[in-house]
Each structure stands twice: as C-alpha cells, then as structure tokens.
Amino acid sequence: MHVIAAVRDEEGPQFLDIPKPDPGPDEALVRTLRVGIDGTDHEVLDGNHGDFPEGEDYQILGHEAVGIVEDPNRTRFEVGDLVVPTVRRPPDETNEYFERNEPDMAADGDYLERGIVGAHGFMATYFTSPERFLVGIPDEFADYGFLIEPISNSEKAFEHAQATRSAFEWNPKSALVLGNGPLGLLTLAMLDRKGFDRMYCLGRRDRPDLTIDVIECLGATYVDSRETPVSEIAAAHEAMDFVYEATGYAPHAFDTVRALAPNGVGALLGIPDDWTFQINGGQLHREIVLENKALFGSVNSNVRHFKAAKESLAAFPDWFTDELITGIYSPEEVEKAFERDDDVIKTVVEFDTP
Amino acid sequence: MHVIAAVRDEEGPQFLDIPKPDPGPDEALVRTLRVGIDGTDHEVLDGNHGDFPEGEDYQILGHEAVGIVEDPNRTRFEVGDLVVPTVRRPPDETNEYFERNEPDMAADGDYLERGIVGAHGFMATYFTSPERFLVGIPDEFADYGFLIEPISNSEKAFEHAQATRSAFEWNPKSALVLGNGPLGLLTLAMLDRKGFDRMYCLGRRDRPDLTIDVIECLGATYVDSRETPVSEIAAAHEAMDFVYEATGYAPHAFDTVRALAPNGVGALLGIPDDWTFQINGGQLHREIVLENKALFGSVNSNVRHFKAAKESLAAFPDWFTDELITGIYSPEEVEKAFERDDDVIKTVVEFDTP
Structure with missing residues (x-):
C-alpha cells in the first residue's frame, strides 16, 4: 500500500510502498479516505517534534484522518462505517490514563502518538486501530471528518x-x-x-x-x-x-x-x-x-472531545470548510500538499473516496 | 471607642479615640474581641496597598476579626452571638458580584475592602456590619476565630x-x-x-x-x-x-x-x-x-469559603494555633503588635474578651 512518511536522513515527505497491515485482536482495518496536514506534521518531518517508532527508520505521518471500516474484525463496527481515529496509544503496557479514557492527560513516556511520538500515523492506504480509539461518525462527514481531530x-x-x-x-x-x-x-x-x-x-x-x-x-x-x-x-x-x-x-x-x-x-x-x-x-x-x-x-484530546467536535463540525457553515481546505492532493502529489504559502490554509491528502 | 488606624502623614499604627458607630438598617453592632495582623496591614500602613475611605484622613486598620454581637438590630443574630466579618463591601451601589454572593470575584472598582480599600477596618472596640457579611461561629472560636479570614x-x-x-x-x-x-x-x-x-x-x-x-x-x-x-x-x-x-x-x-x-x-x-x-x-x-x-x-474569599475555613480551624490541633500566635497585645501596645522579627509568626490585638 502507499504511505507518506518521514524517512531518516531524507528531506521532506517520502512516498513509500509497504505491505498492507493485518489488524490484531480487537483491531479494525480501516481504508483511509483523507488525512489533514498541520504544523505538527511539518515539525515531525523537520525532526523537531516526536520520534520514530522504536527500531524503525521511517515514520508514517498523519494524525488527522477519516476512513471507512474495511474489516471490522469482531469489533463493534460494520463494514462501511465511517470512522475517525484518536491519536494517543498506550506504550508497551497500558496505564491509568488509558484505563480511564483520559490518554490526553498522560505524561511524557506514558503514551505514544500516531504519526508523532513513536508510532506510525494514518497517511497510508490502510491503517489498523483498536476499536476503543475509533470514533464512529455520520456518512456525510466523509469529506471533512479529518477536521474532527484538530477541532477536538x-x-x-x-x-x-x-x-x-x-x-x-x-x-x-x-x-x-x-x-x-x-x-x-x-x-x-x-x-x-x-x-x-x-x-x-x-x-x-x-x-x-x-x-x-x-x-x-x-x-x-x-x-x-x-x-x-x-x-x-x-x-x-x-x-x-x-x-x-x-x-x-x-x-x-x-x-x-x-x-x-x-x-x-x-x-x-x-x-x-x-x-x-x-x-x-x-x-x-x-x-x-x-x-x-x-x-x-492543553494538549491532545480524548474520545469525549472527539464527540463534541463532531457536533461542532456538523454546525459549521459549508462555506467555512470550503474556504478552509485550500488543497486536496493525491499521495503522489505529497510534496505539493506540504508546501506552505499565504494562499494555503489547510491541505489534505486524499487516499480514496467513499 | 479605641481604634487603631493608618493616619495621613503619620508613620506607623496610630491609637485614636473616635465615637462608637451606630448600626445602619440591616446592620448589627459587634463588640470586637480580637483582630489579627498580616502583611496587608503593613502594606496599608506603608501606603503600598489600598486607600483611605473617601474624604477621610485616616483608615481604621484590620480585616481579620472576631467579635460578639452587642446589638443585633433586627438582623438574624442574637445578643452574644460570636461572629466573623467578611472583608469586601459594595461601593456606592451594589453589583452583580455582591448580588450572587461572589464579591471575591469583583473587579477593581466594584468593591471596597474593610481595612484595606476605601473602607474602615475592624481594629476598633466596636464595628458595624450588614448581617450578610457576618458569619456566625461557635463559642469556642472566641480566641482564634480571627484566623477564619486568612484561612478562607x-x-x-x-x-x-x-x-x-x-x-x-x-x-x-x-x-x-x-x-x-x-x-x-x-x-x-x-x-x-x-x-x-x-x-x-x-x-x-x-x-x-x-x-x-x-x-x-x-x-x-x-x-x-x-x-x-x-x-x-x-x-x-x-x-x-x-x-x-x-x-x-x-x-x-x-x-x-x-x-x-x-x-x-x-x-x-x-x-x-x-x-x-x-x-x-x-x-x-x-x-x-x-x-x-x-x-x-486568587484574591479574597466569600461566605462559602469562610464556612469551609470554620471546618478547617475546628480541626487544627491546639498546639498549632498556640505556636502560630506569638503575641497578643492590647490596643495601647499596638506598636509592639506591629513589630516584625524572626521570633514573630502572627500577632493579634485584643480589644476585649468574651
């Protein structure tokens, strides 16, 4: 599958082909639709924030995603459900913050962040995620659901x-x-x-x-x-x-x-x-x-905030999201997607459409 | 009656004799037992904090008081009730903060402070106060009730x-x-x-x-x-x-x-x-x-905090209040009461005993 990654000793976002992931127990396989780009992605690329997954020479970018469940794999989801993933994941072992669904309050060392701190992100044709870190959203959010993470x-x-x-x-x-x-x-x-x-x-x-x-x-x-x-x-x-x-x-x-x-x-x-x-x-x-x-x-957010963000997004006027998204790029056009300019507000990489 | 005041162009606390106050409508007349001294009193004396009541050349000091109701004057109190006064009072007109019993959240200009900002304090043989700014306390707090204000x-x-x-x-x-x-x-x-x-x-x-x-x-x-x-x-x-x-x-x-x-x-x-x-x-x-x-x-406190402070004071061990209060002085000894030294923790002016 296609992924966009930060690669050790390489400058700028790299377009790679790697094998499609297999969902583990309690994990769903998600087909990615869109992944938004923000300042943190640039910092990760520049090596100024976060770190690569342990033992790896690249990190898949992206933490603002929307996708469609391709294989529910015995989670509560059904094939075709639209979902948004949260960002933080437990390190090797879980801890109190994850146990009480407040990973956003976990201290340094008590979490990984997909696409940022020690874990692969969502800029890939597919990604997997435990079901508790997926938030179901209505079908009409296919285009702009990736905004739920930043709003959260x-x-x-x-x-x-x-x-x-x-x-x-x-x-x-x-x-x-x-x-x-x-x-x-x-x-x-x-x-x-x-x-x-x-x-x-x-x-x-x-x-x-x-x-x-x-x-x-x-x-x-x-x-x-x-x-x-x-x-x-x-x-x-x-x-x-x-x-x-x-x-x-x-x-x-x-x-x-x-x-x-x-x-x-x-x-x-x-x-x-x-x-x-x-x-x-x-x-x-x-x-x-x-x-x-x-x-x-305030840093990061939890599922409660994702749900509040769903409400906010639903109430945004259409003109606002249209104006905000100044570029939609295919994975192959990733360099353009990462360009910054006064004409650019927010760009998004589109891996697929519903 | 005796009062201890900051007087314009005079250095240090002054011992004055002025007429006993008459309680206004909704005000009780309180016979003062003890008034604690804190850093703010020193700042008021030094002219570094607060200001005199409008049009006056002196300000009665003291905002940490405990006293006994001498004349309830149709308030909810009875003669002999032990009370502690809160510090903030409305300026000429009341405002939303006082209306909802949160004077501690009022902004500059929306409050006076007895003994500090534009109003006379409690270092006097008697003081008057509207009943809503008096908190009733148990009889056993006669000695240390003045600590309720700082604790609050x-x-x-x-x-x-x-x-x-x-x-x-x-x-x-x-x-x-x-x-x-x-x-x-x-x-x-x-x-x-x-x-x-x-x-x-x-x-x-x-x-x-x-x-x-x-x-x-x-x-x-x-x-x-x-x-x-x-x-x-x-x-x-x-x-x-x-x-x-x-x-x-x-x-x-x-x-x-x-x-x-x-x-x-x-x-x-x-x-x-x-x-x-x-x-x-x-x-x-x-x-x-x-x-x-x-x-x-955080500045000041309201009646809710005075009530919480009552509970805290009741639970303090006796040795603590005994150690904390390093000097009890008569109004005539006021200069000693305001002396600062490494052997001094907290001093109090005693106007009367129960």
Missing part, C-alpha cells in the same frame, strides 16, 4: 477553560484567538457556537488575505499583531474573557495575561522552543492575583 | 485549584507551600486535611526556627530556598500536584511551573510590585502545554 483539541481546551472557571458564575462574552492558522480558524468557528458575543482573531497578514476573509465572514474582528500587540489588545479593543493561544510564540503566553479581563482564562496550545526574554513578572503576577486570572496548557 | 483565602484558592482540574480525574498527592509566613503555615495546616500524602513548605530561615518547627510538626518537609530554588524542587524532592504561592516574590510565580508535576496546578496569592526580569519563556510555555499544567490567581 480545541474542544478540550474550552472544556478545561470552563472547568477552570467553574467555582464561580462565569459568563464569558469576548474571546480572542491568537493565530490565524488552520487551528486558529477552526477554533474561531468552534467558539462561534459557544455563546460569545464578540470574537477576535490575531494574525500578521496584509489585506487582501484569505484568512482575514474567513475571520470576518465568521463575524470576528481581525487584529493585526504588527499594529496591536497582544499586550495592547485590551486597551485597543476590549479585555477578553477567554484567550486561546495557537501561535507557539512564547511571549504570547505571557502577554495573554494582559489581554484577559478580570476572571478571564487563557488556554495555551502552542509548543515553542526554549527562548529567554524579559517580562515584567511583577506586573503579571500581580494582575493574575488581583484579577483572579487563570492560564493553563 | 486559602480555602478559596484550593476550591479554585480543584475546579481547575475538574475536567479530568485528579488525585493530588504532593503539595508545596511557597512561604513560611503566617498565611503559608495556616495553608499548610489547612492542606493537612485535604488528603495530601506529602507536603513541603519553602522558606529562607536557619535552624533553629519557630516556623521550621511548625512545618515539621505538621509532618511537612522544610525546603530552604537558599539551597533549593523553586525551579529545582521537582528534581531535589518531587514534582508537585499543587503549589500554593504566598511569598509575593514574582519569580516564584513563574518557577511554580517548573515545580509542578504533569496535570498540576499552581495558585498564586502574592501581590508583588512591578519587576522586570528574564525567564525562559519558551520552556515555561512548552511545559505548561505538553504537561497540561495550570496557574491561577
């Missing part, structure tokens, strides 16, 4: 944000998304259904720009970080009840405190490299305390 | 910490308190009842030391910050599920991230001045995200 990360972040503020009555009205990449835009569309009156999205692009169009069509305000730094957004626009950071730009994590309204909460999702810089730590510390602010990190 | 701040912090981690199964086992001042020690005693297996408390004192004795008698481990900085505690001892910061030393707010275990949460309560310094913001941001860590600020 934001569902988790928002769930945790609400939990963080659950000791008092919190009625968030304003939300700011830092980052106009695909995850930022998906999050903006997701937040559109969470009851916010006013939404903002930060980027650093000149008009005319595809992402600014999407932001404005979602009814949100575009904030150009070159004109209005995160630390000045509260003064220039308004203080935010919720900030979602998806830039991986470390100063944003700290400037988020300044952007928050009293009792606000910031969710951090970016994964920056080491970077030492100055902050007014006294001011930040004081503001966090006197204004009851909160900041938390 | 930690009850709020712990309640918010649990809320922050309520979207997943969190079983915290290790706790670290930053700061061996009275609030740090009270928090350590409070946490002793919250199910932690191992507790640590950070200070910068040489042995023999009263606070180290208290820490060890509570079964906690003393960590000397001069030997083990906060950023190295995880390596030297263990990573912490819960960190409570009560130092007001701004680098601690950021080093807390390093001290936390995966899925851990840090509560910040200190109120530092501006201070610019360097951090490895990339590393902190990345650790917060990849390890699902959280950080939040």
